[in-house]
Amino acid sequence: MTPQRPRTRIQRRNIETILEAALEVFSAQGFRGATLDQIAQAAGLSKPNLLYYFPSKEAIHVELLSGLLDVWLAPLRAMDPAGEPRAEIMAYMHRKLEMSREMPRESRLFANEVLQGAPRMSALLGSELKELVDEKAAVIRAWSEAGRIAPVDPYHLIFSIWALTQHYADFDVQVRAVLGPGRDPLDEAGRFLDTLFERLLAP
Amino acid sequence: MTPQRPRTRIQRRNIETILEAALEVFSAQGFRGATLDQIAQAAGLSKPNLLYYFPSKEAIHVELLSGLLDVWLAPLRAMDPAGEPRAEIMAYMHRKLEMSREMPRESRLFANEVLQGAPRMSALLGSELKELVDEKAAVIRAWSEAGRIAPVDPYHLIFSIWALTQHYADFDVQVRAVLGPGRDPLDEAGRFLDTLFERLLAP
DNA sequence: GTCTATACATCGATAGAC
DNA sequence: GTCTATCGATGTATAGAC
Numbered sequence: 001m002t003p004q005r006p007r008t009r010i011q012r013r014n015i016e017t018i019l020e021a022a023l024e025v026f027s028a029q030g031f032r033g034a035t036l037d038q039i040a041q042a043a044g045l046s047k048p049n050l051l052y053y054f055p056s057k058e059a060i061h062v063e064l065l066s067g068l069l070d071v072w073l074a075p076l077r078a079m080d081p082a083g084e085p086r087a088e089i090m091a092y093m094h095r096k097l098e099m100s101r102e103m104p105r106e107s108r109l110f111a112n113e114v115l116q117g118a119p120r121m122s123a124l125l126g127s128e129l130k131e132l133v134d135e136k137a138a139v140i141r142a143w144s145e146a147g148r149i150a151p152v153d154p155y156h157l158i159f160s161i162w163a164l165t166q167h168y169a170d171f172d173v174q175v176r177a178v179l180g181p182g183r184d185p186l187d188e189a190g191r192f193l194d195t196l197f198e199r200l201l202a203p
Numbered sequence: 204m205t206p207q208r209p210r211t212r213i214q215r216r217n218i219e220t221i222l223e224a225a226l227e228v229f230s231a232q233g234f235r236g237a238t239l240d241q242i243a244q245a246a247g248l249s250k251p252n253l254l255y256y257f258p259s260k261e262a263i264h265v266e267l268l269s270g271l272l273d274v275w276l277a278p279l280r281a282m283d284p285a286g287e288p289r290a291e292i293m294a295y296m297h298r299k300l301e302m303s304r305e306m307p308r309e310s311r312l313f314a315n316e317v318l319q320g321a322p323r324m325s326a327l328l329g330s331e332l333k334e335l336v337d338e339k340a341a342v343i344r345a346w347s348e349a350g351r352i353a354p355v356d357p358y359h360l361i362f363s364i365w366a367l368t369q370h371y372a373d374f375d376v377q378v379r380a381v382l383g384p385g386r387d388p389l390d391e392a393g394r395f396l397d398t399l400f401e402r403l404l405a406p
Numbered sequence: 407g408t409c410t411a412t413a414c415a416t417c418g419a420t421a422g423a424c
Numbered sequence: 425g426t427c428t429a430t431c432g433a434t435g436t437a438t439a440g441a442c
Contacts (some may be wrong), residue, residue, distance in 0.1 A: 033235035049408055111318055115311055118376045125380035133381045156395035163370035164363055173321050177328035178336045192359035199402045252426055
């Protein structure tokens with residue numbers, strides 16, 4: 001575990017530096033593909049120094065993942081049951097798309113983890129994640145049954161928002177290879193997904 | 204490279220066995236995460252015996268990827284410009300969804316590779332893949348301009364089919380964690396995606 | 407707190423007997 | 425063709441000086 005209450009400013013700053021470097025390397029190489037040497041170099045620290053702040057490579061990875069879950073779920077948490085249904089869902093989609101633009105490394109970190117069976121996160125998926133999705137799915141179902149949006153399976157609606165937005169971060173290389181240079185995939189995606197969800201949800 | 208023309212039946216069978224085992228391990232662990240020991244055990248062969256049939260670990264991985272590309276693109280290739288537009292697109296989507304059910308390991312093998320920048324596949328993405336998508340995007344654009352389907356960006360329509368169908372293979376753990384036991388995610392997805400693409404494409 | 411040096415394990419690949 | 429044994433490289437983690 002990370003020291004719970006870093007005393008000095010230097011400690012806080014070093015831990016931040018290490019986590020930033022680890023995000024860079026883990027997201028690009030996966031857990032096994034990443035090495036402490038790479039992380040140390042990216043952080044501008046020595047390898048033993050990394051292990052002064054964290055007990056192991058795995059501890060760095062776990063710290064990254066767990067620290068990220070709240071950030072990752074914030075857009076869904078912010079969906080307001082009292083708001084206008086279509087606007088709320090569209091806003092949620094756009095917040096997720098914005099995260100694919102602003103936090104592609106975090107998206108790939110999660111994708112790597114889930115793709116390999118979530119060995120360090122499956123507990124959180126079945127508890128914290130499931131509970132939040134259950135709650136928001138109930139909200140969407142109510143909107144749907146009230147006729148304020150078209151009838152739609154709320155769980156798969158949420159999955160579709162995840163899949164469609166995260167795709168542009170996780171498969172960035174493929175998207176750019178197909179579209180060719182000189183385009184802004186995320187910008188185009190914003191317009192496309194506006195259309196898609198408008199047509200899907202219009203009552 | 205694999206021996207181009209395996210002489211004996213034993214050679215062919217062993218190569219098949221190795222590739223099957225390698226698919227199992229690479230798709231679950233990624234390239235760096237997989238070890239020759241794991242592949243050898245899964246194949247029921249010794250580690251040096253693997254390297255009798257393939258010159259290196261990387262050669263096995265490359266062979267898997269290149270052998271798979273044709274299979275992977277077949278559903279898109281089969282989209283018929285002379286067919287009924289909406290039926291063709293829906294059929295393509297369902298073929299892709301069927302591949303997420305029947306070939307989840309292949310899906311994850313690709314996802315692992317692309318997620319990490321496609322170090323062993325970027326050439327193919329910019330050539331073979333791009334050319335096929337360009338061709339089919341032109342077909343969809345023509346359908347759209349003729350008013351036979353609703354106006355839609357053809358490239359992002361194809362991306363959306365990839366994202367939505369592959370999500371159920373690549374993020375299977377997450378989907379099941381959220382839905383809970385006793386459900387058939389792929390079956391539910393089939394119905395949801397029918398609805399989604401019907402509403403998106405209806406002229 | 408941070409470094410150099412190094413212990414110890416794992417992994418890809420090879421040598422050589424059969 | 426297939427095995428056991430092993431080399432050499434790499435990677436995580438630790439020891440100990442400063």
